[in-house]
Amino acid sequence: MALMQRFLTFLLMFFAVTLAACASAPERPVSVESRPLANARPIPQAEVTLSPLARVAPPAATAVDTPLQPLGAAAPATAKNAHIALLLPLNSPAFGRAAEAVKQGFMAATSVQAGDLPIRVYPSGDQPDDIVAAYSRATQAGARIVVGPLTKNGVSALAASNQVSVPTLALNQPESLSDIPPQLYVLALAADIEARQIAQAAFGEGRKTAVIVASGNSLAKRMQLAFADEWTQLGGELVSQLNFSGSNPDAVRDALQRHPADMLFLAMDGGEARQLRPYLSSDQPIYATSQIYAGKNNPEKYYDLNGIHFIDMPWLLQPDHLAVMVYPRPQAQFSADLERLYALGIDAWRLALLLQAAPTSTPLTLDGVTGRLSLDKGHQIERAGVLAVFRDGDAAPLTP
Structure with missing residues (x-):
């Protein structure tokens, strides 16, 4: 009996010590990072495509001079934010209609040839500081390719800003072609x-x-x-x-x-x-x-x-050409000048896809709707138009 009492006393002491240790142990936090909220819903892709980000102001970008690399070489940490940025003066009273025509052509081309990355539109005004700030927002937000600016003063300001850190397709000529950043390429309808x-x-x-x-x-x-x-x-x-x-x-x-x-x-x-x-x-x-x-x-x-x-350009002179017919025409009737800008948007998208994957040492050629496009060296994308003559009151192309 005495032996049994000592055994029971030992068990009671053991349980008391164990309970005291559990009570004094610190509480372990519960992780919710991998657990979705009950009321959360996934954002459809359409809500992030073409989203105006002009009001979002991330920290200023740091210019990095790096050679053009294939998109597959991107760091995984930024892959979720990767996108193609379309930077246009949509908020400008003077250039808003022109910018809208380029945007419509750009999106029309995506309906024919889709890309791997979403597109975000960054509206700006026509002032150089506003354009450079919009470019900085785009690159800080994860843009891997930037298409724009559209105005001559905007391209000139960007070229001089030391902000060009990703492959960028400018849609106008800067004031000078002598000092262009390594990542800046120029396509113009000048x-x-x-x-x-x-x-x-x-x-x-x-x-x-x-x-x-x-x-x-x-x-x-x-x-x-x-x-x-x-x-x-x-x-x-x-x-x-x-x-x-x-x-x-x-x-x-x-x-x-x-x-x-x-x-x-x-x-x-x-x-x-x-x-x-x-x-x-x-x-x-x-x-x-x-x-x-x-x-x-x-x-x-x-x-x-x-x-x-x-x-x-073929877009106006050869509308029945197979390479032109594949792209939809504007829904509204445009003047010839706006039609040319719409066509510029189409070729801008096609060139963006090429710049996205090609190293700088690779010559680029494209039978575009604005003409025969080529980039062999330097930064100016050469555009060869179609020669035509007025005959019997209409334009007759002379170039096959």
Whole structure:
């Protein structure tokens, strides 16, 4: 009996010590990181695609000069935020319609050729500081490719900002192409680029002497300077450069008779060319840029411009081409200028997909709806348009 009592006493002491130890042990926290909340719902993809993030202001980005790498090389920690950023001046009264046309073309192209990453739109104004700030927000939020800016001053500001840290496709030319960050690429619809291509086409056809007739606006002056520079570099002779004000067609005609040349380049728009055309010889080859063409939907025919050669994009000149037909047309009727910007959006998406995966050492080529696009070296994406001529009141492509 005494032995049994000692055994029971030992058991009681053992349980008392065990209970005391459990009471004094610290409470272990319960992890909820891997457990979804009861009322949580997953966010559909549509809610994060095309979401305007202009009001979100993460910390400032740190510029990192890195070579273009395939997207598969991204760090897993940032993969969940990876996206393609579309940076456009949608909040600008001056450029909002142009930006909207680019955006619509961009999204139309995604319906034909989908990408692996979601797209986020970053609206901005047209002030350089606002554009650079929007770019910084995009890269800080995880953008792996940025498409934009659209305005010349925006591209210039971004190029000088030391903020370009991911492959970026600018949609206009900066003020200078001499000092562009390694990750910045330029695709532009600049009329002065077309003027250089007209000089190359005319010289290639055997023309050796040229006269330029330019109107007085700044765009015409840029076309005039570009053609003159390219023509003389090719070895052509520039016989004369004349100004057309709209009120001096007789003076232009007389000057052309005194200074004959193999060809005439018109640095002006379609309305000005219609004014001047009756005073020009029907025997002299005449060339112009896309500024002379208002598209097939223009109510005015082009009989008074018959015989003038010009350059434009397949989107307007070859709408029945298989490579063009695959992309949907704008739902609303656009002017020719907005159609060109819509086409720019289509090719911008296609180039973004190429830049997403190609190293910088790989040449890029694309039969785009804005023209034949190529990037061999440097940062300027060359765009070769389609040569056409006005014939029987309509535009007839000369390039196959």
